[in-house]
Amino acid sequence: MNKVELDAAMAALDAALALTDYFIRKINEWKAEGVVLPPEQQAKLDRIEAIRAEVGTPPAAPPA
Amino acid sequence: MKTLRRFLPLIALLAVFAVSPIACTSQQTLDPAGAYAGDYVLWTADTIIVDVSDLCDTVKGIAQRNPAVFAASPSLTALLARVEKEKDGNWQSDEVLAQLLAARDAYKAFGGAQAAATLQDKVKLARAFLAEARPLLLSFIK
Numbered sequence: 001m002n003k004v005e006l007d008a009a010m011a012a013l014d015a016a017l018a019l020t021d022y023f024i025r026k027i028n029e030w031k032a033e034g035v036v037l038p039p040e041q042q043a044k045l046d047r048i049e050a051i052r053a054e055v056g057t058p059p060a061a062p063p064a
Numbered sequence: 065m066k067t068l069r070r071f072l073p074l075i076a077l078l079a080v081f082a083v084s085p086i087a088c089t090s091q092q093t094l095d096p097a098g099a100y101a102g103d104y105v106l107w108t109a110d111t112i113i114v115d116v117s118d119l120c121d122t123v124k125g126i127a128q129r130n131p132a133v134f135a136a137s138p139s140l141t142a143l144l145a146r147v148e149k150e151k152d153g154n155w156q157s158d159e160v161l162a163q164l165l166a167a168r169d170a171y172k173a174f175g176g177a178q179a180a181a182t183l184q185d186k187v188k189l190a191r192a193f194l195a196e197a198r199p200l201l202l203s204f205i206k
Contacts, residue, residue, distance in 0.1 A: 034092045036107070041098030048110050051117045051165075056155030058166035 109168045109183050112190045116161055119197055120147035126204050143200055160186075160193045 001009070096102040127134045127144045134140045155162035167186040171179040 036092055036094045036098065036100075038095055038098035041094065041100045041107070044107070044110050044114065045099045047114050047117075048165075048168075051113060051161065054117070054151040054153065055159070055161045055165060056153050058155045058157075058162045058169070 105180055105183065106168060106172060109164065109171070109187055112187050112194075113161065113164050113168065115194060116164070116190050117151070119194060120150050120161075122201065123147045123197065126201060130204065139200055143197055147197075160190050164190055 092104075094100050094102045094104060094107055100107045123143055124147060127140070134144055149156070150159050150161050155165075157163065157166075164186045167179075167183040171183045
């Protein structure tokens, strides 16, 4: 492998690593968007308690 | 160029490796530090409870603004009576929200496969109710 070939190989490797790095960053962004954070979870639980007051309180019976 | 071609399989492999987890991100995940502690079954059930509750409120709101239309339509009158009964403060075992709340509470309190299966049955029941009620409201939303 002469110097020109080595430079080309290094450039190809750099490109591959940059592409991989780009996709990993994008995937982490998409994953972060899909995570339901604690405040949102608490807000839903609060809604459930408000709805329970409107519906009445059915007893929590153990499964048959 | 010949050297670059030699690295093409490696580039393709790295790209595939990088993209492959995308399929795993199609479903929401819960931060385990939250109130649901990562329990997706309970989260899904509560989401449906909120959906059904919102639908009941929507029906009541539309009925208040369009009393003549509701009075003239037997299906809308029946839907209004049903949603008013759902949220009258007196739970009945045949009500969708009451059944969902009872099943989610049992699942939360006792856990187990049986409770999860019962809860999922109630979620199906609620989805059927939503699917039945939403088309009746379409003419008001257009």
